Amino acid sequence: MDRETITVVTGLPRTGTSMMMKMLDAGGIPPLTDKIRKPNEDNPKGYYEYERVKKLPDDIDWVSLAKGKAVKVLAELVKHLPDTHRYKVIFMERNLDEMLESQRKMLIRRGKDPDEVSDSELKEMFIQYRNMVRDHVESHPTMEVLYVGYNELLLDPEVSVKKIDSFFDGKLDTEKMISVIDPELYRNRA
Numbered sequence: 001m002d003r004e005t006i007t008v009v010t011g012l013p014r015t016g017t018s019m020m021m022k023m024l025d026a027g028g029i030p031p032l033t034d035k036i037r038k039p040n041e042d043n044p045k046g047y048y049e050y051e052r053v054k055k056l057p058d059d060i061d062w063v064s065l066a067k068g069k070a071v072k073v074l075a076e077l078v079k080h081l082p083d084t085h086r087y088k089v090i091f092m093e094r095n096l097d098e099m100l101e102s103q104r105k106m107l108i109r110r111g112k113d114p115d116e117v118s119d120s121e122l123k124e125m126f127i128q129y130r131n132m133v134r135d136h137v138e139s140h141p142t143m144e145v146l147y148v149g150y151n152e153l154l155l156d157p158e159v160s161v162k163k164i165d166s167f168f169d170g171k172l173d174t175e176k177m178i179s180v181i182d183p184e185l186y187r188n189r190a
Contacts, residue, residue, distance in 0.1 A: 003068040006085050008143075010075050010133070011092030012126055014099045016150035017072050019181065020092055021048030023161070024070045026180045027172035032071040045182065048072055056080040075133045087143045088167065091134065094150035096123055157181050 007029055009020045022045055025031050037047040052062040053073050057080035064085070073081065081087060100119055137145045146167040153160040157178045165172045 002086075004086060005068070006063070006066040006081075006087050007070040008078065008081070008087050008089045009070055009072045009092065010078050010089060010137075011094070012075055012099060012130055015092040015094040016148075016153065017092050018045065018048050019150075019153075020090055020148065021070055021072050022180050023164075023177040024090075024172075026176040027165075027168075027174065028176075029070045029168070029172070030068075032066045032069040053077065075129070078133060079136045081143075083140075083142055085142060087140075089137050089143050089145040090164070090167075091137060091145055091147050092150055093130075093147055096126060098151070099126070154181065 007024065009017050009024070011017050021031050021033075025048070031048050032050050033048050034050050034052075036051050037049050049072055050062070050066075052059055053071060054077070056073075056077040060080075060082050063082055067085070078089070100122060137143050144167075146164065148160060148164065161172075161174045161177050164177070165174050
């Protein structure tokens with residue numbers, strides 16, 4: 001793997017970013033993670049997060065630690081990654097109705113009101129937000145992006161993993177990547 005490029009996994013909530021981090025780890029790109037956030041019912045295989053990412057834009061000193069690794073970055077924070085590095089961005093996407101249902105169930109498990117914002121309002125906010133992040137990533141001079149559909153990945157892993165491997169110049173262990181995909185976790189289907 002390129003030891004200078006930073007692999008960024010991003011997407012809206014509940015789009016499979018943790019699964020993608022696990023796949024990249026199995027495929028040969030080590031994750032930058034601190035294992036602070038533990039697996040739970042919402043993400044039984046773990047979150048693959050690095051807490052300092054949440055401090056962007058105030059803390060960018062950690063970014064060079066991600067060279068040659070994969071790091072999960074909240075979509076809203078991608079725009080704060082410094083221009084001084086090269087990035088390969090995997091942008092996870094998912095059927096919005098499934099994403100909303102998954103988000104709703106997670107909020108209920110956490111004791112929060114899932115109806116604080118209506119589904120139609122939330123869906124519209126997510127669409128606008130996704131488009132804003134996509135525009136930033138596509139226009140950023142140091143970012144190269146690959147869009148990966150969560151639904152397609154689970155329904156036809158071989159095709160999706162082949163595209164991901166091609167994005168990384170054919171250097172990933174695709175069999176190991178496919179082996180960590182757990183269709184049992186596809187619990188919210190449209």
